[in-house]
Amino acid sequence: MAGDRDSTFAWRNAGVRRSVVWLVVLTVACLLVGFLWLPSVHADFRADGLWASICRAAGVPTSWSGGDATTTAEKKPTTDVVLERAMARGGTSDAIGRGATLALNCTMCHGARGVSQSNAPNLAGQYSEVVVKQLNDYRSGHRKSSIMEGLAKAMSARDVEDLGAYYASLPKARTAPTTYGEALPALVRVGDPLRNIAPCISCHGGVDQKLGAPWIEGMPKDYLVAQLAAFKSGERRNDSEAQMRNMVRAMTAKEIDEVAAFYARKAAGE
Amino acid sequence: MSRASKLVLAHFWVAFVGFAGALVLGAWQMYIRSPLAAWINNPEHYYRSVTAHGTVMAYVLPTLVAMGFGYAICELALKRPLVGVKWGWAGFWLVIAGTVVAAVTMAVGKASVLYTFYPPMLASPFYYLGVVLVVVGSWIWVALMVINLRAWRKDNPGATIPLAMFGNLAGAYLWAWTSVGAAVEVLVLILPASLGLTDTINAGLARVLFSWTLHAIVYFWLMPTYIAFYTLVPRAIGGRLYSDTMGRVAFVLFLVFSMPIGIHHLFADPQVGAGFKFVHAAMTAMVSVPTLLTVFTIVASVEIAGRLRGGKGAFGWVRALPWDNPMMLAVAFSFVMLGFGGAGGLVNMSYQLNETIHNTQWVTGHFHLIFGGAIVIMYFMIAYELWPQLTGCAPLSAKLIRTQLWLWFVGMLVLSMPWHLVGLLGMPRRMAYYDYSHPDLQPQAWTVVVSTFGGLILLASGLLLVYILATAKKRGSAAEVPRFTFSRAAHPGAPTPAALNGFGLWIAMMIGLTLVNYGFPIVQLASLKDAYVQVVPIGSR
Amino acid sequence: MSNGAAAHASELVAVAAERRWAWIVGAIIAVIVVMMVVTGLHWASMPPSRVETIDAKTLHLRGEFVESNLGTTLAPDGKVTARLVAQQYSFVPQCIVVPEGMPVTFRATATDVIHGFVVGTTNANTMVIPGFVATFTTTFPKSGEHLMPCHEYCGTGHEAMWARVQVLPRDEFLARARSGERLSCVAR
Numbered sequence: 001m002a003g004d005r006d007s008t009f010a011w012r013n014a015g016v017r018r019s020v021v022w023l024v025v026l027t028v029a030c031l032l033v034g035f036l037w038l039p040s041v042h043a044d045f046r047a048d049g050l051w052a053s054i055c056r057a058a059g060v061p062t063s064w065s066g067g068d069a070t071t072t073a074e075k076k077p078t079t080d081v082v083l084e085r086a087m088a089r090g091g092t093s094d095a096i097g098r099g100a101t102l103a104l105n106c107t108m109c110h111g112a113r114g115v116s117q118s119n120a121p122n123l124a125g126q127y128s129e130v131v132v133k134q135l136n137d138y139r140s141g142h143r144k145s146s147i148m149e150g151l152a153k154a155m156s157a158r159d160v161e162d163l164g165a166y167y168a169s170l171p172k173a174r175t176a177p178t179t180y181g182e183a184l185p186a187l188v189r190v191g192d193p194l195r196n197i198a199p200c201i202s203c204h205g206g207v208d209q210k211l212g213a214p215w216i217e218g219m220p221k222d223y224l225v226a227q228l229a230a231f232k233s234g235e236r237r238n239d240s241e242a243q244m245r246n247m248v249r250a251m252t253a254k255e256i257d258e259v260a261a262f263y264a265r266k267a268a269g270e
Numbered sequence: 271m272s273r274a275s276k277l278v279l280a281h282f283w284v285a286f287v288g289f290a291g292a293l294v295l296g297a298w299q300m301y302i303r304s305p306l307a308a309w310i311n312n313p314e315h316y317y318r319s320v321t322a323h324g325t326v327m328a329y330v331l332p333t334l335v336a337m338g339f340g341y342a343i344c345e346l347a348l349k350r351p352l353v354g355v356k357w358g359w360a361g362f363w364l365v366i367a368g369t370v371v372a373a374v375t376m377a378v379g380k381a382s383v384l385y386t387f388y389p390p391m392l393a394s395p396f397y398y399l400g401v402v403l404v405v406v407g408s409w410i411w412v413a414l415m416v417i418n419l420r421a422w423r424k425d426n427p428g429a430t431i432p433l434a435m436f437g438n439l440a441g442a443y444l445w446a447w448t449s450v451g452a453a454v455e456v457l458v459l460i461l462p463a464s465l466g467l468t469d470t471i472n473a474g475l476a477r478v479l480f481s482w483t484l485h486a487i488v489y490f491w492l493m494p495t496y497i498a499f500y501t502l503v504p505r506a507i508g509g510r511l512y513s514d515t516m517g518r519v520a521f522v523l524f525l526v527f528s529m530p531i532g533i534h535h536l537f538a539d540p541q542v543g544a545g546f547k548f549v550h551a552a553m554t555a556m557v558s559v560p561t562l563l564t565v566f567t568i569v570a571s572v573e574i575a576g577r578l579r580g581g582k583g584a585f586g587w588v589r590a591l592p593w594d595n596p597m598m599l600a601v602a603f604s605f606v607m608l609g610f611g612g613a614g615g616l617v618n619m620s621y622q623l624n625e626t627i628h629n630t631q632w633v634t635g636h637f638h639l640i641f642g643g644a645i646v647i648m649y650f651m652i653a654y655e656l657w658p659q660l661t662g663c664a665p666l667s668a669k670l671i672r673t674q675l676w677l678w679f680v681g682m683l684v685l686s687m688p689w690h691l692v693g694l695l696g697m698p699r700r701m702a703y704y705d706y707s708h709p710d711l712q713p714q715a716w717t718v719v720v721s722t723f724g725g726l727i728l729l730a731s732g733l734l735l736v737y738i739l740a741t742a743k744k745r746g747s748a749a750e751v752p753r754f755t756f757s758r759a760a761h762p763g764a765p766t767p768a769a770l771n772g773f774g775l776w777i778a779m780m781i782g783l784t785l786v787n788y789g790f791p792i793v794q795l796a797s798l799k800d801a802y803v804q805v806v807p808i809g810s811r
Numbered sequence: 812m813s814n815g816a817a818a819h820a821s822e823l824v825a826v827a828a829e830r831r832w833a834w835i836v837g838a839i840i841a842v843i844v845v846m847m848v849v850t851g852l853h854w855a856s857m858p859p860s861r862v863e864t865i866d867a868k869t870l871h872l873r874g875e876f877v878e879s880n881l882g883t884t885l886a887p888d889g890k891v892t893a894r895l896v897a898q899q900y901s902f903v904p905q906c907i908v909v910p911e912g913m914p915v916t917f918r919a920t921a922t923d924v925i926h927g928f929v930v931g932t933t934n935a936n937t938m939v940i941p942g943f944v945a946t947f948t949t950t951f952p953k954s955g956e957h958l959m960p961c962h963e964y965c966g967t968g969h970e971a972m973w974a975r976v977q978v979l980p981r982d983e984f985l986a987r988a989r990s991g992e993r994l995s996c997v998a999r
Contacts, residue, residue: 013768015767015770019769019775019779023779026556027549030549030552031549033548034545034549035545037852039545041851041852044861056861057544057545058543058545058546058791059794059862062862064944075877075879075880076877077872078871078878079871082869082872083868084469085804085805086469088811189311190309190703190971191968192971193701193704193971193973194705194708196905196971198968198972199967199971201312201967202899202966202971203899203900205810207312207313207809207967208314208808208809208966208968209809209811210899240878241898241903241922242901242903242905243899243901246903246905247900249905249997313967313968382967388924390941391925391965391966472942473941473942474940474942477925513829537858538859538936538938539940540863540938540939540940542862543860547860552844555840555844556840559836620847621850621851621858625934626934626936628936629962629963696929696931696958699962699963699964700964700969701969701970702969702970708958710957761821763818764822800865800942802942803867803941804868804923808966
């Protein structure tokens with residue numbers, strides 16, 4: 001090391017000696033104050049004794065007062081599905097093949113090759129984790145639909161994954177990515193901060209794509225309006241931790257109509 | 271100075287051109303989120319600009335200035351040609367390559383994660399690779415500083431290291447150690463996740479590792495400025511350095527205490543324990559010692575200049591100072607901004623007071639004032655002082671330089687004072703727009719308008735800086751460039767203690783304190799299963 | 812060139828002045844640190860530092876942060892706890908109810924990325940990191956409504972992430988809390 005002569009480390013050098021001693025004294029004093037003295041005035045640090053208090057001050061995780069023990073609410077999850085990044089990956093060709101076969105049963109409402117002519121949503125090119133989540137929510141009854149619940153309950157877990165893989169493999173229905181020109185409705189491009197409405201493009205593509213957020217361009221307008229209204233009223237609750245309900249709660253009916261019309265516009269070409 | 275001239279010039283030019291570009295972005299950012307502008311059409315554009323502005327101002331500008339100044343010091347202070355010029359160029363080109371790769375990635379919108387890039391949000395791997403290349407290029411500079419000093423010591427056994435070189439090496443060693451934190455975070459945690467090799471990442475650990483770098487890096491930025499305070503200012507204004515020894519004490523204190531205090535950036539974080547938070551807070555108090563010592567020494571040195579010019583009485587020497595000398599203006603401005611910025615820093619580091627201002631715009635106002643203000647204003651002077659040596663130009667126009675400095679000083683105060691206030695009013699950081707129509711937010715509006723004008727003044731100053739440097743040669747060449755000298759001590763014969771003529775002891779302390787202050791939190795967080803959470807790549811799929 | 816003795820004498824003066832200043836600096840530092848320690852002891856105030864881990868993936872399925880358990884509760888022993896979750900781009904509940912003049916313990920965690928919040932101009936301020944539960948206790952001296960923005964960059968919707976905190980007069984809060992439900996001021 002540059003500048004390294006024996007005397008800089010020599011204990012006999014008074015300057016070295018004093019520096020090292022002072023540093024050790026300072027460090028030990030800080031440790032004593034930080035790990036012993038300050039935590040001692042907090043009852044929940046002290047609760048399990050001195051050693052536990054030191055560990056807690058060091059950052060060893062523990063359960064603090066105010067934890068689950070005091071809650072009595074009935075735990076009613078609004079969805080059973082745990083979203084993981086792995087779900088977003090493409091399926092194997094076997095899975096896609098099986099899914100194609102299963103999808104023949106879906107064409108009456110969702111259209112041949114997933115492009116719907118009715119008010120049922122397009123599925124072509126939908127992200128696989130979205131299809132998987134919604135089908136599983138239908139299976140468990142967390143998302144209500146007189147038609148879909150029955151159909152989904154007849155599927156196995158593997159069927160659901162295969163369908164997700166198949167639809168994800170299709171080209172996205174009648175769409176080009178959202179651009180962010182001036183023409184976009186305000187809620188789509190900038191949202192409304194003080195109503196806690198995030199810009200749609202920050203989750204639904206165009207700028208950012210949140211895991212589990214569906215691709216909605218080219219969706220039938222009536223479908224989009226119905227789903228937004230269902231979120232707003234709280235009737236649809238399978239968006240975990242209210243992430244969509246929080247967005248739509250403050251939207252007016254006119255705004256719902258406007259954003260739905262915007263996303264559905266790509267379907268107008270038909 | 272010959273072999274290194276081109277090398278130093280290259281560093282400074284890239285640094286200041288990048289600086290000017292980042293200033294444009296900064297001024298635009300302030301405007302677009304002020305009440306003067308309609309909300310930006312696409313918030314991602316704002317975050318893209320913030321990422322680029324921060325990356326250039328934090329990772330590119332100060333690194334290149336420190337590197338260039340370091341090479342110049344090697345030749346000018348050690349009075350010998352730079353050893354390893356070819357390696358110096360290799361380091362420079364690595365920095366450029368990294369900057370370009372990161373810049374292109376940011377420009378196309380694939381890296382809008384801000385210069386702090388906190389996971390689980392992940393950008394394109396090219397952004398991180400760019401930053402890595404910049405850091406690796408700077409490590410070559412560190413090695414060259416060590417090698418050059420070693421060569422000089424071999425030829426000058428027992429001699430006292432010139433103060434400028436001593437500070438230079440302190441900065442180099444400090445940077446080498448402090449960059450390890452972010453380097454580990456990027457190489458071990460972020461890049462594998464960004465490349466898709468893993469689906470989870472330890473977000474809490476990443477924040478702790480980044481904090482290792484995040485505070486001490488500001489002392490790496492500060493070193494060139496303090497070297498200028500001690501070794502350029504007294505000579506430039508016709509005075510003497512009050513105490514060479516104190517300068518060394520300040521540099522080694524920075525070396526020891528800059529590092530193990532980063533957790534004061536994590537006071538509000540739930541993954542770090544109270545004990546470590548307090549220890550870091552107390553040691554942060556220690557790192558203000560070298561600054562307080564420096565303030566005394568430099569003011570005393572300036573007083574010497576004043577009295578040598580005939581100033582009498584308790585304050586008469588202030589009036590006698592050479593106020594038409596740009597260096598005098600610069601150091602005065604720097605100290606005023608250091609005073610305000612330092613006071614703000616004392617609030618931030620206070621264990622409990624930090625809660626009032628954490629992640630509000632107070633923090634942003636603070637670091638613009640202290641870094642953009644007090645530190646960077648001396649970067650300008652370093653360039654101005656070295657320019658005749660580097661380019662053979664005639665002395666630069668003092669009037670233009672004074673104008674540029676005044677613009678920077680006034681602009682920085684106009685920018686940052688309302689910024690501190692709006693933080694106290696609760697304005698959160700890093701938002702692309704604000705709804706000023708709400709009664710709670712309406713009082714904040716005027717502060718952002720004023721800051722916008724401050725930003726414009728700063729932009730003008732930055733462009734003037736580039737103009738002065740670019741037109742220097744055109745104004746005329748010097749018949750003979752005067753020999754470059756550093757400041758002389760007021761009592762030059764004073765012997766330097768051995769401990770202040772080497773680094774081994776201080777580096778050992780720095781590493782030891784880091785182990786004590788960071789060892790357990792890092793190991794502990796790495797072992798927590800729940801701390802590994804899903805990655806969230808940004809951008810469209 | 813001043814003679815040796817005069818130079819030496821002036822050097823001693825200089826060194827003495829430095830030493831005086833060093834003592835003053837030491838005193839300043841000591842005062843700052845002592846203030847931190849004293850306020851830490853006397854008011855038992857410290858930044859949120861209760862380290863606790865949690866599985867971020869299953870917050871909505873089981874445990875304390877299931878949606879139906881979020882909001883403000885009044886325990887039989889009088890302890891008020893406000894539980895919330897942060898996600899891209901909203902807090903749940905969007906509108907949090909707290910009492911005036913009673914200590915409130917906030918417990919918060921995140922489902923996805925790093926968030927944080929500050930309540931109005933108060934010092935209720937914390938980071939919210941996925942995988943960890945942030946806990947801190949504070950008291951709101953005056954009733955009214957505060958804005959509660961997210962203050963850490965969490966993605967391109969960060970600027971729209973604003974919640975509210977309503978501080979209710981003590982009696983009104985106690986009356987509502989008696990029913991045992993999880994309180995919030997979210998419009999239904």
